[in-house]
Structure formats: structure tokens, C-alpha cells
Amino acid sequence: xxxxxxxxxxxxxxxxxxxxxxxxxLRELGHDVRVFLLTRDGHRSEELRAAGVPxxxxxxxxxxxxxxxxxxxxxxxxxxxxxxxxxxxxxNSFGRVAAKWAGVPVxxxxxxxxxxxxxGWHFLIDRRLQKISQAIxxxxxxxxxxxxxxxxxxxxxxxxxxxxxxxxSTKTQAIDREEAFRRLEVASExxxxxxxxxxxxxxxIRDLIWAGELLATARGDTTLxxxxxxxxxxxxxxxxxxxxxxxxxRFAGQREDVGELLPHAxxxxxxxxxxxxxxxxxxxxxAGVPVxxxxxxxxxxxxxDKETGWLFDVGDEADLVRLSLAAFNDxxxxxxxxxxxxxxxxxxxxLDAMIRRHVELYEKLLVGHDQTRS
Numbered sequence: 528x529x530x531x532x533x534x535x536x537x538x539x540x541x542x543x544x545x546x547x548x549x550x551x552x553l554r555e556l557g558h559d560v561r562v563f564l565l566t567r568d569g570h571r572s573e574e575l576r577a578a579g580v581p582x583x584x585x586x587x588x589x590x591x592x593x594x595x596x597x598x599x600x601x602x603x604x605x606x607x608x609x610x611x612x613x614x615x616x617x618x619n620s621f622g623r624v625a626a627k628w629a630g631v632p633v634x635x636x637x638x639x640x641x642x643x644x645x646x647g648w649h650f651l652i653d654r655r656l657q658k659i660s661q662a663i664x665x666x667x668x669x670x671x672x673x674x675x676x677x678x679x680x681x682x683x684x685x686x687x688x689x690x691x692x693x694x695x696s697t698k699t700q701a702i703d704r705e706e707a708f709r710r711l712e713v714a715s716e717x718x719x720x721x722x723x724x725x726x727x728x729x730x731x732i733r734d735l736i737w738a739g740e741l742l743a744t745a746r747g748d749t750t751l752x753x754x755x756x757x758x759x760x761x762x763x764x765x766x767x768x769x770x771x772x773x774x775x776x777r778f779a780g781q782r783e784d785v786g787e788l789l790p791h792a793x794x795x796x797x798x799x800x801x802x803x804x805x806x807x808x809x810x811x812x813x814a815g816v817p818v819x820x821x822x823x824x825x826x827x828x829x830x831x832d833k834e835t836g837w838l839f840d841v842g843d844e845a846d847l848v849r850l851s852l853a854a855f856n857d858x859x860x861x862x863x864x865x866x867x868x869x870x871x872x873x874x875x876x877x878l879d880a881m882i883r884r885h886v887e888l889y890e891k892l893l894v895g896h897d898q899t900r901s
Contacts, residue, residue: 528889529559531608531631533599533622535615537562537569537582539781540725541689541806542614542639545666545881547571548690551578552882561606563599565618587621596621603629610889612664615639616649623656633892637664638684640803641673641824650677657683661892664885666804669824685888688828690881691809691872707791711752711779718749718855721792721816723785723807724799726757731798731821731842736767736776738796738844742851743775750774751796754788756781789814794851797821800841804828809876812836812868817861819850829876835868 530553534546546562551574553560561581564572572582583602587595603611603625611629613622614637626634636656642649657663657679665671666689675681708715720739724730732753739751753763753776760778767776782788785807789795795811795818802825809829811818818836820826830836837854839846854861 528610528893529606529608530889531561531563531603531606531611531626533563533565533611533613533618533626535564535566535587535617537564537567537571537575539570541803542637543569543571544806545639545689546614547574548692548878549882549885550575550580552690552878553886554578554580556882556886558886561608563602563622565595565599565621587617596625599625600628603631609633609893610635612637612885612889616642616645616653620652620656623659627659632896633661633889634659635662635664635888635892636660638670638674638803639666641670641801643801645677650679654678661896662888664888667802667825667828669828670803672824687881687884687888688876689804689806689809690878691806691813691876692878693813693873702787702791704791707788710784711777711788713750713752713777716748718746718793719791720749720751720794720796720851721754721789721811722751722796722798723754723811724797724805725755726753726759726763728759729799729801730755731800732759732763733766734798734842734844734847735796736763736771738798738847738851739776740771741844741848743771745848745852746855749793750777752777752779754779754782754785786810786814789816792816794819794854796847796851797826798841798847799823799826802826809872812865813872815865815869817854817865818868819847819854829871830868831871834864835871836864 532546537543550560550562563583565585566587568584575582585595585599610633611626611631612635613619619636623634663684664687671684722735743749795816797820804825820830821841822838832838837850
């Protein structure tokens with residue numbers, strides 16, 4: 528099959544990571560796949576190019592840039608794909624229209640997150656463009672429910688969980704605990720809690736800072752390390768300095784060695800108010816790290832309360848701390864839950880399964896299109 532994947536950028540987000548994994552997997556299976564970037568290039572493109580996947584930058588200059596629509600259409604006409612699969616709102620909008628104009632047989636969108644920022648106009652566009660789509664993929668039934676509540680036909684949604692590379696296939700060099708703590712500038716005798724995510728309001732990093740300070744005060748030996756960068760960085764550092772200290776809560780910035788560091792964490796925290804399906808949570812669970820997560824739809828797909836982790840209500844820092852203390856005080860029970868979580872990811876969220884489910888969907892829709900034409 529000839530497959531065009533269209534996404535706004537190649538930034539470090541979860542959707543971008545899934546596109547990279549999918550594109551590489553499709554190419555390894557012998558399909559002709561290209562990735563079209565609507566707005567700008569980014570870090571993750573390096574991995575695509577190294578794997579031999581062509582990356583085409585369209586270069587949308589402003590929100591409603593009509594020239595980007597025509598440039599994308601021209602690129603699709605030249606490529607002649609069997610399938611266009613678009614990801615995230617801007618690419619879902621521009622990409623589906625361009626694919627329709629280019630006469631692409633099968634058009635698929637992908638919604639990756641519960642998006643409370645969307646207005647009535649956004650949902651109107653989503654509903655209109657659903658009519659020219661053969662399917663909409665998502666990684667979570669919670670995302671499907673969200674869009675159904677806003678007027679989209681849930682029958683068109685296909686839930687394909689995120690895929691994660693196995694520990695062996697990441698090809699990361701193993702490091703010991705001493706080295707991991709040295710890299711994070713944390714004393715090796717302390718208990719390490721890790722949070723990974725973009726520094727912006729959705730992730731509720733302020734809640735984590737408060738919880739990290741409360742836990743460190745209660746136990747005296749914990750350090751929360753927040754890995755990631757984003758527009759709230761300076762504000763969150765000021766907040767940390769006003770309520771805590773680097774001994775209790777550290778910011779480690781954007782890092783390329785998270786896969787090496789995670790196995791040495793004692794706990795993983797996520798406090799997001801909305802998610803699709805967090806790659807960071809999946810990776811922490813696969814690494815055997817006990818996870819404590821906010822009780823939201825995307826996280827509930829991964830964390831079964833008291834079976835594969837623990838859930839707390841969004842914004843309830845006290846409950847997060849209580850759960851963390853209980854897990855530290857019951858190391859055997861905590862390790863049992865971490866192992867159940869690791870097995871859950873191995874069984875349900877493998878990279879091979881994610882790629883296979885996409886291929887099966889593509890083939891099914893192409894057969895349906897051919898039958899309709901005949």
C-alpha cells in the first residue's frame with residue numbers, strides 16, 4: 528500500500544511518537560509510506576529519515592493559510608497514495624480536505640486526546656469532515672466517548688491502543704542506579720519519583736510540585752524529578768522555589784535518556800487533567816515502575832486501580848501523597864502491582880499489535896472502497 532501520514536509537526540509529543548513508530552513499522556512491512564508535516568519539522572524527523580521514511584514539509588505559515596492546503600494537495604497528487612491518515616486537529620482539517628481534492632481512495636483521521644479547548648466551531652468542522660472520512664482512529668475509548676458527546680458518530684471510531692517498543696528493541700545502554708542518580712543530580716540514598724511531560728497547564732505540574740513537597744516533608748528522603756520542557760517552565764520554576772526546594776522537587780529539562788533512567792525510579796506520577804493515552808505511563812509500566820495517576824479516561828485505559836497502579840482524583844494532591852506513602856510502606860505489594868502492570872503492557876500495548884491493527888484497518892477500508900466502486 529501507498530500510505531500518507533499527515534501531522535502538524537514532528538515535536539516531542541505522544542502523537543508524533545506514535546506516527547514515527549507506525550511509519551517505521553509500515554516501511555519494514557514493505558509499504559510505501561511518507562510523512563507530511565503541515566506546519567514545521569522537528570526532532571523526531573531524524574528517526575524517520577534514518578529509517579528511510581521520506582518526510583515532506585508543507586510549511587503552513589499561519590492558522591488559516593490557504594496556500595498550505597494547495598501545496599499539500601499537490602504533494603498528494605504527485606504521491607498518489609491509497610490512504611491518507613491524518614493526525615491532530617490542524618492536520619485532520621487541512622489533510623482531509625486536501626486528500627478529498629486529490630482523489631485519495633481512503634481518508635482516515637486520528638483523534639488522540641480529550642480536547643476540552645475545542646469550541647463549537649472546532650466540533651462543527653470535525654462533524655463536517657467526518658462525512659468524507661472512512662474511519663477515525665483513536666487510542667482510547669474515553670476519547671471516543673468525548674467526541675460522541677460532541678456530536679460525532681461513535682461508530683466511525685476505531686480504538687487502536689498506543690504501541691510501545693519492548694525493552695530489548697529500544698537498544699538503550701543499561702546504566703546502574705548510581706549513574707542514573709548522578710545524571711539527575713539526585714543523591715543516591717534518596718527515593719526517586721519521576722514525572723515526564725510537557726510543561727503546560729494540561730499536565731498540572733503545580734499539583735506535582737505540591738505533592739512532591741508534602742511527601743518529602745512527610746518522609747524526609749524523597750525527590751521528585753520532572754522531566755520535560757514547555758511554555759510554563761519559568762513559571763513552574765518560580766512556583767517550585769516559592770513552595771519547595773531542589774532537594775525535594777527538581778526539574779531536569781528535556782532529555783534523551785528517559786528510557787535508561789526510568790527503571791531506577793521508585794515511583795512514577797502523572798497528574799494530567801486530560802490525556803489520550805500517555806506514552807510516558809506506558810513506558811513507566813513497561814519498565815516495572817509503580818505508577819500513580821490521575822483518574823481520567825486515558826489513564827484508566829492503562830492503570831486499573833489497585834491492580835496495575837493507583838488512581839487519584841484530579842487536583843487531589845493529598846490523596847496522591849497518601850497513595851505514594853502507602854506504596855512506599857508496602858514494598859512487596861507495590862512490586863506485585865508493578866509486575867502486573869508490566870505484563871498488562873506486554874499483553875495489550877505491544878508495538879507489533881499497534882502496527883498490525885493499523886494494517887488490518889487500512890486493508891479492510893481499501894477492500895471496501897474497491898467493492899463500492901465495482
